[in-house]
Each structure stands twice: as C-alpha cells, then as structure tokens.
Amino acid sequence: MDFDPLLLARVQFAFTITFHIIFPSFTIGLSAYIATLLVMRARTGNERYARLARFWTKIFAVSFALGVVSGVVLSYQFGTNWSRFSVVTGNIIGPLMGYEVLTAFFLEASFLGILLFGAGRVSPRLHTFAAIMVAVGTAISGFWILSANSWMQTPAGHTVINGIAHPVDWLAIIFNPSFPYRFAHMMTAAYLTTAFVVLAVGARWVLAERHYDEARIMVKMAVGMIVVLAPLQLFIGDQHGLNTLEHQPIKVAAMEAHWDGSKPGDFHIFAWPDEKAETNRFAISIPRGASLVLTHDPNGLFPGLTSVPPQDRPPVKNVFFAFRIMLAIGFAMIAVAIAGAILWWRGALFTTGWFLRIVSHGWWAGFVAIVAGWVVSESGRQPWVVSGILRTADAVSPVPGGSVATSLALFVVVYGIVFSTGIYFINRLLANGLVGGADQPPDAGTPLRPITGARPAGAAGAAPAPATRTGAAGSPGA
Amino acid sequence: MAFDLPTAWAGILAVAVVLYVVMDGFDLGIGVLFPSAENEQQRDQMMASVAPFWDGNETWLVLGGGGLLVAFPAAYGVIMPALYLPVIAMLLALVLRGVAFEYRAPHAGNTAAWSLVFFGASTVAAFFQGVILGGLIQGIRVENGAFAGGAFDWATPFALLCGLGVVAGYALLGATWLIMKTEGAVAERARRQARVLLVVVMGFMVAVSLWTPLAFPRIQERWFSAPNIYVLWIVPVITGAVALAVWRATERHDWVPFVGAIGLFLLGYLGLGISTYPYVVPPSLTIWDTASSPSTQIFMLAGTVVLLPIILAYVAYVYWLFRGKVGEDESYH
Numbered sequence: 001m002d003f004d005p006l007l008l009a010r011v012q013f014a015f016t017i018t019f020h021i022i023f024p025s026f027t028i029g030l031s032a033y034i035a036t037l038l039v040m041r042a043r044t045g046n047e048r049y050a051r052l053a054r055f056w057t058k059i060f061a062v063s064f065a066l067g068v069v070s071g072v073v074l075s076y077q078f079g080t081n082w083s084r085f086s087v088v089t090g091n092i093i094g095p096l097m098g099y100e101v102l103t104a105f106f107l108e109a110s111f112l113g114i115l116l117f118g119a120g121r122v123s124p125r126l127h128t129f130a131a132i133m134v135a136v137g138t139a140i141s142g143f144w145i146l147s148a149n150s151w152m153q154t155p156a157g158h159t160v161i162n163g164i165a166h167p168v169d170w171l172a173i174i175f176n177p178s179f180p181y182r183f184a185h186m187m188t189a190a191y192l193t194t195a196f197v198v199l200a201v202g203a204r205w206v207l208a209e210r211h212y213d214e215a216r217i218m219v220k221m222a223v224g225m226i227v228v229l230a231p232l233q234l235f236i237g238d239q240h241g242l243n244t245l246e247h248q249p250i251k252v253a254a255m256e257a258h259w260d261g262s263k264p265g266d267f268h269i270f271a272w273p274d275e276k277a278e279t280n281r282f283a284i285s286i287p288r289g290a291s292l293v294l295t296h297d298p299n300g301l302f303p304g305l306t307s308v309p310p311q312d313r314p315p316v317k318n319v320f321f322a323f324r325i326m327l328a329i330g331f332a333m334i335a336v337a338i339a340g341a342i343l344w345w346r347g348a349l350f351t352t353g354w355f356l357r358i359v360s361h362g363w364w365a366g367f368v369a370i371v372a373g374w375v376v377s378e379s380g381r382q383p384w385v386v387s388g389i390l391r392t393a394d395a396v397s398p399v400p401g402g403s404v405a406t407s408l409a410l411f412v413v414v415y416g417i418v419f420s421t422g423i424y425f426i427n428r429l430l431a432n433g434l435v436g437g438a439d440q441p442p443d444a445g446t447p448l449r450p451i452t453g454a455r456p457a458g459a460a461g462a463a464p465a466p467a468t469r470t471g472a473a474g475s476p477g478a
Numbered sequence: 479m480a481f482d483l484p485t486a487w488a489g490i491l492a493v494a495v496v497l498y499v500v501m502d503g504f505d506l507g508i509g510v511l512f513p514s515a516e517n518e519q520q521r522d523q524m525m526a527s528v529a530p531f532w533d534g535n536e537t538w539l540v541l542g543g544g545g546l547l548v549a550f551p552a553a554y555g556v557i558m559p560a561l562y563l564p565v566i567a568m569l570l571a572l573v574l575r576g577v578a579f580e581y582r583a584p585h586a587g588n589t590a591a592w593s594l595v596f597f598g599a600s601t602v603a604a605f606f607q608g609v610i611l612g613g614l615i616q617g618i619r620v621e622n623g624a625f626a627g628g629a630f631d632w633a634t635p636f637a638l639l640c641g642l643g644v645v646a647g648y649a650l651l652g653a654t655w656l657i658m659k660t661e662g663a664v665a666e667r668a669r670r671q672a673r674v675l676l677v678v679v680m681g682f683m684v685a686v687s688l689w690t691p692l693a694f695p696r697i698q699e700r701w702f703s704a705p706n707i708y709v710l711w712i713v714p715v716i717t718g719a720v721a722l723a724v725w726r727a728t729e730r731h732d733w734v735p736f737v738g739a740i741g742l743f744l745l746g747y748l749g750l751g752i753s754t755y756p757y758v759v760p761p762s763l764t765i766w767d768t769a770s771s772p773s774t775q776i777f778m779l780a781g782t783v784v785l786l787p788i789i790l791a792y793v794a795y796v797y798w799l800f801r802g803k804v805g806e807d808e809s810y811h
Contacts, residue, residue: 062580068533069576073569075543079558080565083625086558090551091771095778098541098548102785105537110789110796113530121799166771397559403629407566414570418577425581 003401006393009081012408014378016073018371019415023067025370028142028187029194030060031135033221034115038128048213053131054119055214055434056198059426061116066422068109070415081404082385085395089165089386092158092173093148100144108137139187146186150179152386153377154247165389177247181240182377188233189373192333193366195225200363201430203356211434216350223340223349230337234330238293244380245294248387249303250312251380254319256290261304265290270324273316278306314382322375329369336362483775484765487549488756490782494545496747498538499607500651500740505532507652509575509600510645511671512593520664521582521593522809527659529579530800534793536572548778552623552768553758560618560625561632564606571603601645608644612637615690615750617760623767636689643682647743650675654736657728662806672728672735680721683746687714690753696761697753710752717745 034053041049075097078086086093114122114130122130157172158165167173202218205211245252252258257273257280258265267289271280288298295302305313336359343349350356385392505528515521546554558565578596582589613632620626653675656668691698701710724738756764769775 062577065533065576065580068536069573072536072540072572075540076558076565076569078547079543079554080562083555083559086547086551087555087623090547090554091774094544094548094551094770095774095781098544098778099781101537101541101544102781102789105540106534106789106793109534109537110792112533113796114799117530118799167773167777170773170777397555397562398625399559399562400629403562407563410566410570414573418573421581422577425583 003405005399005401005404006396008401008404008408009396009399010392012081012404012411013077015408015415016070016077016411018374019419020067020070020074021370021374022367023063023070024138024141025186025190025193025367026197027060027063027067028138028190029192030056030063030197031131031138032191033194033198034060035128035131035135036221038124038131042124042128048217051434052214052217055429057115059429061112062422062425062429064108064112066418069418073411079397080407081397081399082395083397085385085390088163088390088395089152092151092155092165092167095167095170096144096148096151096174100141100148104137104141104144108134108141111137142187142190143183146183147174147176147179149377150182151176153182153381154178155386155389160389165386178240178243181236181243184236185233185240185373186370188229188236189366189370191225192229192233193370195222195229196333196336196359196366197363198222199226199359200361203360204430205433206350207353207356207360214434219349219356220344223337223344226333227337227341227344230330230333234334237330242294245302248380250305250308251314251319251376252294253303253305253307254314254316254380255323255376256294257305257316257320258290258302259304259306261301261307263301264288264299265294265302265304267293268320271320273320275310275313275316312383314380318379319376322372322379325372326369326376329365329372333365333369483772483779484549484769485756486779487545487769487775488758488765490779490786491542491545491549492747492751494538494541496744498535498542499747500743501531501535501538503604503648503743504528504651504655504736505535506575506600506604507648507650507655509596509652510604510649511652511656511668512597512600514667514671515664518589518593519807519809523660523662523664523804523806524656525579525582525596526808527656527804530796532576532579534796536576539572549770549775550758550765550768551770553763553765556618556620556623556625556759556763556768557614560627561610561613563629564609564613564632568603568606568610571599571606573599575599575603600648604645604648605641608641609637611644611750612640615640615754615760616694617762620759620762623763636693639682639685639689643679643686646675646678646682647746650679651736651739651743654724654728654739657731658733658736659803661803664806665803669728672739673725676721676724676728676739679742683717683742686746687749694753694761700753713745713749713752717742717749720745 034056037049037053037056041047041053078093111130111133114127115134118130119127151173154177155165156176157167157169159168160166198218199222202215202222205215206219241252241255253261256265257268257271259278259280266283266285266287268280268283268285271283271285273280291300291302292298294300305316339355340349340359343352343355381387383391383393385395508524508528512521512524515524543554546557575596578592578599582592582596609632612634616632616634616636618625618627619631650672653668653672657665657672660668691701700706720738720741724735724742727734727738754760756766758765758768
C-alpha cells in the first residue's frame with residue numbers, strides 16, 4: 001500500500017499541534033491567574049486566595065506537563081517531517097525558537113518546581129515570585145513562538161540566497177508586519193479561555209453550594225476578566241483582520257468565501273463554498289457586509305479568490321467554516337460579558353440560575369475558538385508554509401510514507417491515552433474541590449436558593465479524605 | 479587561533495547535550511529502576527526525589543534540538559529524517575513518562591499501571607537515545623546535502639548495543655542519585671544496584687571502545703595514529719581510575735558515587751567527541767558544511783552568552799533549594 005508522505009506529514013503536524021495548542025493556551029492564562037491569586041493573598045492576607053491558588057496549581061501541573069511533553073515533540077517534528085523547511089528557514093526560525101527556550105522554557109520549568117513543591121521550603125514571598133516567573137515565562141514563550149509563526153505568515157527582514165532564507169534585520173524579523181496583531185489576539189484568547197474555565201468551575205460550585213466564598217471569588221474574577229477582554233478581543237480581531245487583508249488578501253478572501261474581487265463582498269452567515277465552480281451554494285448573506293467590515297465602505301472592493309490561480313488558493317472550506325466557528329464563539333463570549341456585567345451591576349450574579357447554568361457548561365468555548373482560529377491562520381496560509389518563500393509541498397522530509405503513517409498511528413494512540421486520562425484526571429481534581437474550603441455562607445449572604453435546615457457537618461462538600469491531597473504543601477521539609 | 483563561530487556553537491551544543499544526558503539521565507534512570515522497588519510507597523519516594531527537577535532537565539533536550547536547528551540547520555535537516563523512527567519513539571516515550579509523574583497520583587485511579595508506564599517509557603526513551611547516538615556515530619548516507627538512506631538504516635547491531643549501553647548508564651546514574659538523595663531501603667538497594675550496573679556499564683564502554691575503531695577506519699585513525707595516541711591513551715586510563723573510585727565509594731559514600739558516575743559519562747562523551755569531531759553528520763558533513771548564516775550564529779550567541787549563565791544560576795538554585803534526602807514516607811502527591 002502506498003502512502004502519500006506529504007499528506008500524512010500534514011495530518012500528523014495538524015494533529016500534534018492541535019493537541020499541543022490546547023495546553024499552552026490554558027496554562028498561559030492559568031499561570032497568570034494563580035500568580036494573581038497569590039499576589040492578592042499577599043496583599044489581603046485572605047487565605048481563600050491561597051486555597052484557590054493551591055487548587056488551581058494542581059490542575060496547572062497536569063496541564064503544564066501535557067504542554068511540555070507535546071511541545072518537545074513539536075520542536076523535533078520540524079526536523080523529522082519537515083527537514084526542507086528546517087534547511088530553508090533554519091537561519092531565521094532557529095533563533096526565534098532558540099530564544100524561546102532560553103528566555104522562557106528554563107524560566108518556566110525551574111520556577112514551576114518551586115511553585116509546585118516549594119510552599120513549605122521558601123517564604124510566601126518567594127513562592128509568589130515563582131508563580132509570577134512561571135506566568136511571565138509562559139507569556140515570553142508566546143511572544144517568541146508567535147513571532148516565528150508570524151514570520152512564516154508575513155516574512156520580513158530577510159533575503160533569499162540560493163533558495164535559503166538569510167537574516168538581514170533581526171528587529172524586522174521579530175516584529176514582522178503581522179506579529180503585533182497575532183500576539184495581541186492570541187494572548188487575549190489565552191486569557192479569555194482560562195477565564196471561561198474558571199467561570200465554569202465557579203458557577204458549578206455556586207450552583208452546588210460548595211466552597212461558598214471561593215466560588216464567588218472565582219465567578220467575580222472571571223466575569224470581570226471577560227467583561228474587559230471579550231469586547232477588546234473583537235476590536236483586536238478586527239485590526240488583525242485588516243492587517244491580514246493588507247498582507248495576505250487571499251486568506252481574507254477565503255475567510256469570506258469571496259470569489260469575485262470586482263464586486264463588493266457579502267458577509268455569508270452560511271454558505272457552501274464550491275471550489276470547482278468558484279462560487280458559493282446555499283448562501284445566506286448580509287449584502288456587502290464583508291466590504292463594510294473590511295473597507296469600512298459598503299461599496300469597497302477587496303481581492304477575490306479568482307485573482308490568483310487555483311493552485312495558489314488555500315482550502316476555502318476549512319478557512320471559511322473555521323472562521324465562522326471562531327466568530328460565533330467570540331460573539332457568544334461578548335453576550336456572556338454583557339449579561340455578566342448587567343447581573344453584577346444589579347447584584348444578581350450569584351442568584352441568576354440560567355446564567356450560572358449556561359456558563360457552567362461553557363468551559364470549552366475558548367479552546368474551540370483557539371483551534372478554529374489556528375485553522376483559519378494556518379490553512380489560510382496554504383499552499384505556502386512560508387508565504388512566498390517555501391511551498392508546503394516542497395518543505396517535507398525525504399522520509400517514506402510508511403514511516404510517517406506508523407508514527408502518525410502511534411501519535412494518535414498515545415495522545416488518545418494521555419488526553420483521555422488527562423481529562424479524567426482534571427475532572428477528578430475538580431470534583432474533589434478545595435482543601436479546607438467552607439461550604440456554608442459566612443453570614444446570611446445571598447444564597448442561590450434558601451437553605452432549608454442545617455446541613456449535617458459530615459456532609460460538607462462531599463470532599464474525600466484530604467489526607468491524600470496535601471498537594472503543594474506536602475513537599476519534603478528537610 | 480582565530481575565533482570560529484561554528485566551533486563555538488559546537489562547544490555550546492556539546493555542553494547542552496551533556497547537561498541533558500547527565501540531568502535527564504538520572505531521572506530516566508529512576509524509571510529504569512522502578513520495577514526493583516518493593517512497593518508503590520518506595521516508588522513514590524524515588525519519584526519524589528526527582529519530581530522538582532525533571533521538567534527543567536528535559537528542557538535541555540529542547541535546547542539541544544533547538545540549538546542544532548539554530549547553528550547547524552543543514553545537519554538538523556539530515557539527522558532527523560535519517561533517525562526518524564528512533565526520534566519519534568523517543569519522543570512518544572517521553573510523552574508517556576512525563577505524564578506518568580502526574581497520573582500516578584492516588585486520586586487518578588491506577589497508580590500501579592502508571593508505574594509500569596513510567597518504567598517502560600523511561601527505558602524506551604533511554605534505549606532510543608542510545609540508538610540515536612549509535613546511529614550518528616556509525617554514519618548517515620547523505621547525497622546533495624540531504625538524507626539519502628532507508629527508514630531502517632540505523633538498525634544495526636552497533637546501534638542496538640549503544641541503546642542498551644545508555645539504558646544501563648542511565649540506570650547507574652539513577653542508582654547513584656538514589657544513594658545521594660534518599661533514605662532507608664531504597665538507598666540501600668541502590669548501593670547494591672550501583673555496583674552491578676557499574677560493571678555492566680564498563681562492559682558496554684569497553685565494547686564500544688573496541689567496536690568503533692575496528693569497524694570505522696576514521697575512528698581508528700583518530701585514536702591510534704601518531705601523535706594522537708601519545709595524548710589520548712590517558713582517556714581510557716582515567717576512565718578506569720574513576721570506575722574504580724565509584725566502585726569503592728558505593729560502600730558508604732553518599733555523593734561520591736553520583737559525581738563519579740557523571741565523571742564516567744563525561745569521559746565516555748569526550749571519547750565519542752574525539753572520535754567524531756569535527757563531523758556533525760559523520761562521515762560527510764562537518765560543522766562548517768552545515769553551519770547557519772553567520773548573522774544567525776552571532777545573534778543567537780549574544781543571547782546565549784548572557785542567558786545561559788543566568789539559567790545555570792537558577793537551575794543550581796532550584797537544586798540547592800531541594801537539597802537533602804527524601805524520607806521513606808515522602809511522596810510527590
């Protein structure tokens with residue numbers, strides 16, 4: 001049986017990077033959240049923040065481990081599956097990733113040891129500092145890797161000699177045209193993703209009347225974050241889109257399924273792009289909507305897909321549908337932001353059952369939006385792996401299809417085991433809840449529903465024996 | 479002697495790889511030794527002795543791979559496809575053993591199964607790192623600057639021997655680490671294991687030292703031609719002396735066996751360096767053939783010179799912070 005090494009290598013990369021991206025996009029936000037909690041504990045002396053920090057640190061440890069191991073895989077896949085890419089762009093991509101390792105990975109990994117195991121060994125001040133270093137490390141990591149990706153989208157500051165890219169101006173390489181927009185968009189997405197996870201867990205606990213104070217702290221912090229970031233993300237995304245229109249117009253044409261550039265573009269709420277016929281079927285559209293957004297003029301023109309030959313177009317359906325998924329989630333997030341702001345203002349944030357129930361199921365929103373956004377960005381760059389410099393088809397390694405198929409199958413099996421166990425594990429941590437968190441409101445408060453009768457003390461929270469979960473505090477004391 | 483960028487980068491990469499081998503070596507070795515523990519409590523103790531460090535240790539592997547891409551992209555582009563299956567196998571094994579640190583937790587449900595995974599995956603990762611080493615030493619077929627061999631070119635008796643040698647070597651590092659860092663039954667058993675493993679490792683070192691000059695004329699010439707031999711004879715002699723010192727120290731010393739085992743690794747590494755320098759892809763591509771653009775090497779060198787000492791300082795701080803022995807009832811979770 002013959003395997004197509006190119007197709008298999010692409011499927012493998014898509015699979016491993018999709019798996020990977022889930023974890024950093026969560027840990028970037030979660031590390032910042034943990035650092036914030038520890039700083040608030042230091043400033044207020046309120047132990048609730050410390051309990052929350054301990055709880056989320058356990059979940060962070062699992063997510064971070066998954067991010068690290070799946071990231072190590074990626075750093076070698078450039079060579080195993082994309083050796084021509086490495087040879088052609090190594091002069092430029094190499095240092096961007098090298099600086100990521102030197103400025104971020106060691107920082108994260110070393111201070112993570114202190115964050116996880118140092119609570120009994122170092123002062124609270126140093127423990128908090130370690131949490132901040134981990135958060136800073138994840139953000140620096142994002143800086144470099146998004147710079148590398150942005151350079152692949154909008155290369156700058158280089159020259160090509162005998163088919164090999166050579167650096168000319170490092171500042172122009174690092175701060176290439178799409179980088180500031182992509183960096184802002186992705187980091188905001190990461191913080192939003194985490195906010196929705198924290199909100200979901202907090203809302204579940206409020207609904208279940210568990211961990212009274214901590215649950216409310218989580219809901220408030222998450223809603224506050226979402227109120228600010230969700231609308232901001234719409235603005236950043238719009239700016240990013242305009243930047244893409246300037247530098248990668250065909251990607252934007254695919255996002256909008258806009259074929260004929262001589263006419264204004266409609267915004268298709270739904271359509272089935274037909275790449276053979278170069279048109280859309282079953283389109284439900286807002287006339288001139290795309291032109292209005294992209295050119296701020298209903299009669300404005302922007303390039304269509306037919307302005308380049310078919311072999312230079314990205315796969316339209318991937319880009320088009322992924323963009324719609326991302327947009328839909330983005331607007332849903334804004335709806336949550338508006339509802340949350342109104343309820344908070346009215347003092348009804350913890351008593352509005354429908355709102356809490358909806359957001360308690362919304363933990364996945366950010367992850368799906370991020371994966372969809374990456375499909376838009378990466379599929380939209382095709383057929384190039386580095387725009388204008390190297391086509392994906394020319395970047396692949398001279399490795400037989402059988403090897404790639406074997407490794408792909410192994411990746412699917414191993415990641416399947418690791419991922420499903422990870423989900424199960426994190427769910428167990430969530431179900432176990434906090435160590436030492438009180439379930440009863442400290443005073444009458446505003447419970448979700450009237451508490452009828454006193455609860456038996458033994459039933460508090462149904463948390464299993466805490467002795468097995470001393471967690472971060474259980475490190476050796478010698 | 480004029481300053482030469484590719485030589486400087488070869489030096490930096492050599493340091494990164496040796497730091498990786500020594501540091502992840504002992505925590506992979508803990509995994510190799512996992513089945514010899516009597517119960518899960520002892521495994522908890524063994525794992526707790528490396529838990530704060532393993533993540534940082536593995537980062538040196540990323541620096542090794544990343545550094546190769548930075549400084550010698552043409553070599554990276556040849557080595558990775560040539561050693562495709564061993565590299566993938568190693569990476570998958572590292573994934574499984576990395577998550578095993580977390581998934582062995584009592585509330586995850588299946589500690590014994592993940593202990594088995596931790597053992598199996600640590601051993602497989604160590605074995606394929608040895609295979610990768612052997613695959614490099616024996617040489618890679620290159621045409622027009624690209625890998626031109628088959629999917630299983632690496633699978634030779636020599637590479638398999640190197641794989642087993644690295645498993646034994648990491649187990650030795652792991653055992654001597656446990657002598658230094660644990661108390662009670664685990665440390666006592668580690669002393670006995672270290673002596674057996676020392677003999678096994680010396681056997682592998684002798685085998686590789688005899689095999690490589692016999693099978694590869696370029697290595698024979700490097701070692702046995704004048705004037706090299708007048709200086710190089712000292713490498714095996716020192717190695718023998720260090721091995722003897724480790725043997726004696728396993729009786730009662732706490733930290734000398736570990737330091738001695740690291741010394742053995744450094745000497746073996748030096749020997750392999752002598753055998754292959756200046757080839758990064760033996761027998762055809764040197765560090766100068768595969769070097770990246772000077773601007774790239776300078777840009778990255780500037781950062782490395784500043785950042786590497788800082789990294790080493792806080793890595794050292796973390797090791798210092800978690801100094802002392804891990805008791806018999808201590809667990810990661």
